[in-house]
Amino acid sequence: MLNRLPADERRAQLVESAMGIAERGGISSVTIRAVAEDAGVSLGVVHYCFDSKEALVAAMGEAIVLQLSAALRYAFGSAQGEGDQSGLRGLREVLHSGLSNMWPIIEATPDRQLLTYEITAYGLRQQAAGAELAGAIAAKQYHTMDDEATAFLAETARYTGTTWTEPVADIARFCLAVIDGIVLRWLVDRNGEAVIAQLDDAVQMIAMKAVEAKPVAS
Template structure:
């Protein structure tokens, strides 16, 4: 007999089931029937929790945003807890620690990283077709990353006695756009040594946008 889970737990279970399917076969392989079979529940259970594939994919996007936010928060928090110098040298050190601390998390989950790009593209295509719910996915993903990055940059500057010479939101957007490209390129060629050099270059560029107080 099927265990009766609270609604939130059942939705989370189905989202994880859908993400497992998508990691193996892409968003096109996610269907209500496939999710039901993978989760070991009836079609009715999936339809009760999600009235369409778009709603399910939107929930997948939300889950990935939460996971990404937690990973960024962990990496950035770890960097700021380390002993650092002050001034621009200290800023460079804390930026390097925070940005490179993200990499093992990314490298350990290549299929999930690829899935974030797929969901973003899917959401944008659905938005262009008039599906407002799907269009929210990409916006939410980037707004969450922006907020985490801005907080990290502001705290890093305060911690090292430096200040930014440009709006922090612009610097965060630039840094995340570069990281986005680095991750996508790595998914293609898996050149981890190249990634480390590229992240070092990014840290140098970002540090160049700050001055000592």
């Protein structure tokens, strides 16, 4: 007899099944029937939770956004170290620590990272076709990452006594665009040594957008 789960738990179970299927065979392999079979439930249960594939993929996108947000918070939250991390040198140290903390999370989940790009592309295609629900996936993914990166950069400047020379939200977008490119290239060639050098270069480029904060006049 099928265990009766609360609706939220059942939805979460089906979303994880869908993501597992997508990681193995891409978004095109995600169907209501495949998810039902993978989760060991009837078609009716999946239809009760999600009335279409678009709704299911939208829920997958939301789940990935939450996972990305949690990963970024963990990586960035662990960036501040001990000792003097003031000034531009300290800024570079904290930036490097944040990116270095983030990379093992990415490296350990290549299939999930690839799925992130696939869901983004799927959402953009659905948006072009007029499907608003799925079309909002890509925007939500990037808005969430923008918010997390902006908060990290603002806190890093405050902590190190530096000031950004451009709007911090714009720098966050630039930072994430660089990281996106690094991750996508790594998914192609899996060259971890190159990533280390690229992250170092990214830190230098980002730090160039900051200056020492002027002391407050007494």
